[in-house]
Amino acid sequence: MAGNSFGKLFTLTTYGESHGTALGGVIDGCPAGIDVDIEAIQQELDRRRPGQSSIVTQRKEPDTVKFHSGIFEGKTTGTSIGFVIENTNQKSHDYSHIRDSYRPSHADYTYDKKYGIRDYRGGGRSSARETACRVVAGALAKQMLKGIEISAYVSGVGTMKLNKPHTALDLTQIESNIVRCPDQAMAKDMEAYIKEVRSKGDTVGGIVSCVIKNVPIGLGEPVFDKLHAELGKAMLSINAVKGFEYGSGFEGSTMYGSDHNDAFNNDGTTKTNFSGGIQGGISNGMDIYFNVAFKPVATLIQKYETIDKEGNTVEMQGKGRHDPCVVPRAVPIVEAMAALVLADYFLLNKLSKL
Amino acid sequence: MAGNSFGKLFTLTTYGESHGTALGGVIDGCPAGIDVDIEAIQQELDRRRPGQSSIVTQRKEPDTVKFHSGIFEGKTTGTSIGFVIENTNQKSHDYSHIRDSYRPSHADYTYDKKYGIRDYRGGGRSSARETACRVVAGALAKQMLKGIEISAYVSGVGTMKLNKPHTALDLTQIESNIVRCPDQAMAKDMEAYIKEVRSKGDTVGGIVSCVIKNVPIGLGEPVFDKLHAELGKAMLSINAVKGFEYGSGFEGSTMYGSDHNDAFNNDGTTKTNFSGGIQGGISNGMDIYFNVAFKPVATLIQKYETIDKEGNTVEMQGKGRHDPCVVPRAVPIVEAMAALVLADYFLLNKLSKL
Amino acid sequence: MAGNSFGKLFTLTTYGESHGTALGGVIDGCPAGIDVDIEAIQQELDRRRPGQSSIVTQRKEPDTVKFHSGIFEGKTTGTSIGFVIENTNQKSHDYSHIRDSYRPSHADYTYDKKYGIRDYRGGGRSSARETACRVVAGALAKQMLKGIEISAYVSGVGTMKLNKPHTALDLTQIESNIVRCPDQAMAKDMEAYIKEVRSKGDTVGGIVSCVIKNVPIGLGEPVFDKLHAELGKAMLSINAVKGFEYGSGFEGSTMYGSDHNDAFNNDGTTKTNFSGGIQGGISNGMDIYFNVAFKPVATLIQKYETIDKEGNTVEMQGKGRHDPCVVPRAVPIVEAMAALVLADYFLLNKLSKL
């Protein structure tokens, strides 16, 4: 209810502040008997980890996950799965500069107004650090969804856009570069661009695209819980996301019905896929694909003016080890959220018929 | 759970098929003591009604709502509010042409695969007719949210785009034309365009934009239930929606942080509003604004080939009284969903402090 | 959230005041393809109906249910099922005597204090009339649970107790008398007793027992959602219920473990059944059985003193057509709630393994 849970049947509840003792969560509703590969879960966390490459924040945080329950002799038992990621990088920082001031386009102001109190250390609960827990649960969801392939990648950094449909890309190349763009030439350009932005103490936005293959037909619920509606919510819940579109997306709004309709083949597949693998909110077995827009990170390594709690103008100086562009590290988060949605709807779909 | 409910605290549960006896729903969690203006609710329904103008479907359906409970002596009582909209336009149609065939880019195929059975009359539960119930509940939510102004309008029809920020528009003009575009010149062009498209038996997509003014600070929950995430889900759950963006949206992904950050004024308002009135998932009191992309309606008044249940190619002929472009009628639906989200988060926010 | 919904997956949401236009509800989450026997549903309603015999309230209310959606060609479609029961017995009563006064041991006082407003006509939402909607949904749940036999019966009226285990009773005799007690001699005594109580304008409490046979093994969830915990909640939510016990119940608290443990037979059944068919919150395939205690109806056909809204002492006079003892009419309600719980847990159990 208070926003720290996701999913109806395959449910993740998380906790943890950026600079608190630990992050953690509970996964409830995972069916019994799933083989768990804990190393593979840690690998997904490593894809999200700070310090993994030269274009992301250089903060050092190993992000090691420990499971406390719900897994026995290598398999899920059907009971709730608790896990913890300790925060090992809690230096005794001096937070006085942000304790009483509001950084622009952060959550400082709104948390303070809403709760009357805020853990100001490193953004507290509003820090994107919480997404580590999503990656853990998403990685487990992927293991439950054996056969379904979820591949996210960077398709835009600033004005630099990969204008190719996913069908024209070699998705096996995503992890071959630190940007996580499957087009190697474009990846090189994006990397240079991000470095240039960083050198100015600035940041830039970007786009993560995602393709999901081998989705069973029937995932999605009518009316309010359409599959793409939940995917949209999942993506929009990731820090810094400003937009979501699937299938033909915003471009589709400019088209004629006669061009946009996906004619059937005789086996039930469709000749085109403007629908993005979802019709009437329910998967039709074609590839699901969507784009997620991320704004530029709000923390700049620059001097700027802002206000304190009393409304006085104060000068602040961004410092530290921040991402100049979030999209390379957002790739595993997008995949994790997609996996959580699919796991949930996969289970829901078991209830559509007796 | 099965997709027919929306909202956590201010909850709408709906039922009803396009050509069944009636649509209806239950609104639960509306606080006691709200003055209810039933006529105003009916007026919202009338804005969504078929046959209201020359550019929408000419189906005749009065869409009269009757309340059964939860309102007493003009006020809500705090108990559940049941309502019914009878389907008066159920002719004894011949549905044989769609009973065993799947119309392209409709939900026929996916519902059949998911449930093994489908009410094929006029799209059944997948028909946008269900949105009438959303408009009823949204209109009540608006009455609870006295002072908050929610204004949706058409900002795009096909490639025709109203490239103006909402701050440059006169929102009082929205209802002054049948397109529901506040720019009168543009509205005229859009109307002509829609008529032309219809004359070819074709359809076209469009964009609905929405602005919400006077939002209290503090609406929105951390992590998974950010205010814009729920708004996004709400909009994406509307039939034919393919994309959602708020604040700077997809354009924001191309910007630098130094341009995108919204500097504070001393009173806590911001000089710019790329954040779209939401920071860290929580409203900051500035205008909330967002865009919703609608695909072209799938039903064309044309001949086409498709498949039947056995996978045989069959010829079909779209006929009847369909919308050439949904966006004029989608305007009140977008507003209703926005109102439902705000009502829910308004109540949730009462729980943030004791 | 606001108390008008029951069930997690097989969900009933209801509305309706005692003397409003209509009662109704929405059943969501019923799987597709269930054969629906609407006549059988009406028959269950008839078992709950006022005026059905000489020992219940003589109010005339046909309680005819109409389904609006979710059932097509005799089967459930998997979409939400809306239904309505019109209130045909709304006379233009004079309610002035209860409008401003609080009847003792009713909900008048608490509703007024909680909501600041109350539909005072006939108890409004707090009237047991709402249980009609439960019976509708429970009857549908029974049809989904083909093979599971749920039999409730009256085992106590006032101090008159049927001190026999359910295994010593002929449950086919329950409907053979108007008390709904399977022991014919006892039923006769109870009937006489109820009539005597009524003749004094008084009321008396009673006990409904329930046995559920052929329950699949595995229904129930760990920790908070144990099967008997949900059964308990379901029963305690019925108007006038003061207690619930299952299996050995309160008597079990006086026993030694060496007497109470249920030894296994080699086929997994148990030699005794003090567990009441549930171990660790999960059904073990043995008969589930429980008792539900009902207090005496609060409305007496007598003169009494009470207070008005201002706290002044006022005299009131109970009148009208009230039940002298609720248990005969409570039997189908207990069965309905048991069916709703089982339907829900039956679906939940489909998720325990992949």
Place this chain on the structure above:
Amino acid sequence: MAGNSFGKLFTLTTYGESHGTALGGVIDGCPAGIDVDIEAIQQELDRRRPGQSSIVTQRKEPDTVKFHSGIFEGKTTGTSIGFVIENTNQKSHDYSHIRDSYRPSHADYTYDKKYGIRDYRGGGRSSARETACRVVAGALAKQMLKGIEISAYVSGVGTMKLNKPHTALDLTQIESNIVRCPDQAMAKDMEAYIKEVRSKGDTVGGIVSCVIKNVPIGLGEPVFDKLHAELGKAMLSINAVKGFEYGSGFEGSTMYGSDHNDAFNNDGTTKTNFSGGIQGGISNGMDIYFNVAFKPVATLIQKYETIDKEGNTVEMQGKGRHDPCVVPRAVPIVEAMAALVLADYFLLNKLSKL
């Protein structure tokens, strides 16, 4: 959904097996700004702790709780509160005797049938050890509910019953003896009785009663979520509970309405309190009181025959450090569950009016 969460607004989600690495949980929905006394929480845990006295299990387990998040500078922040209790007593037991066999009246058989797998070490998830997490959350709930007094006590051990209404007891004496019975003479007898039962390797059931004073008027929701229904579910969800009754309870079912009705005083209080502080499911400000029946612990320190997974008869020998009677340690668990229900309904009630 899968049974490891409790509460709608003040929500506890727990995890952990008896002999796993750790137990833990997440409390979500606790409002911001509550002063947290962590020592007082630990004290509640100590009341539940094994080894605390000579009449409970002599297992050594310090049960120290560590909070990971959601509390900052001594106050709740409104974000989710994660906590962990490490299992320090995990010896490398030999579990071969229960791995393949089913202990009578335990959850071994049902878990295995439901999930196809089971953490057999010490009962796994079905162990009452999980209630430690409930006590943590309940203790925090108590701190939120300042002013409301929740007092549980032992009122029955086997056939030994404290036949006094709570109004005739000195509740300050509850903690003055190891049985937690406020009547010192009775406590002494109960203690001797429990020791005698233990000396035979047997166990015995008992009753915990609970009184809640200073409850605000208005807690409880209509229809399905009546306050006592949720209290009943909460209590029935505790391991070994077989029954629940509130106010007049089962005894009330034998009474006449003319004796049972609670006449009003002019200030809205009532002269009697057969209603148990709840009318129409909503608190009326009078004392809430209820009884909870616990069965005898199933683990006997005796030899007995049972079956293995293949249905073969096997001989087992109960051993170890088990409670001869759970009620003394159940007292803080009953209080914790009551506090969780009240916290939830306290928040819900903030939504009844705007």
